[in-house]
Amino acid sequence: MRVFSIFPALVLTLSLIPAALPLAAAAHEHNPQCASPAAKKAAVYTATGTIVMAEKTAETVAIRHDPVPALNWPAMTMNFRLEDPSLADGLKKGDAVRFDFLQVGAVFTIVDMEPLN
Numbered sequence: 001m002r003v004f005s006i007f008p009a010l011v012l013t014l015s016l017i018p019a020a021l022p023l024a025a026a027a028h029e030h031n032p033q034c035a036s037p038a039a040k041k042a043a044v045y046t047a048t049g050t051i052v053m054a055e056k057t058a059e060t061v062a063i064r065h066d067p068v069p070a071l072n073w074p075a076m077t078m079n080f081r082l083e084d085p086s087l088a089d090g091l092k093k094g095d096a097v098r099f100d101f102l103q104v105g106a107v108f109t110i111v112d113m114e115p116l117n
């Protein structure tokens with residue numbers, strides 16, 4: 001009996017999904033800055049660069065990074081948030097690194113970082 005009572009609601013829900021998808025895609029295409037929170041969380045980029053400043057207690061690290069084509073970024077020096085301050089453990093000014101960072105709005109957070117040899 002339960003199955004029969006929720007069935008119409010399920011059918012209605014499923015039938016609405018295909019209609020909603022093109023709208024979401026169009027909105028994203030029109031203005032990437034207005035992407036849904038889920039889409040922003042999914043944006044993870046990998047880059048290489050050189051540590052400019054890393055302090056043990058800091059939650060940010062300054063990196064002179066190489067170009068990031070996925071973001072249309074030229075090489076530049078900028079600050080990144082550290083998801084975990086321990087990501088900078090053992091790293092010092094002048095070290096070459098490869099790092100993964102995600103973008104949420106205008107905040108760029110490093111989620112993984114390793115020295116480059």
Ligand SMILES: [Cu+2]
Nearest residue numbers: 073076077078
């Ligand atoms: Cu930059």
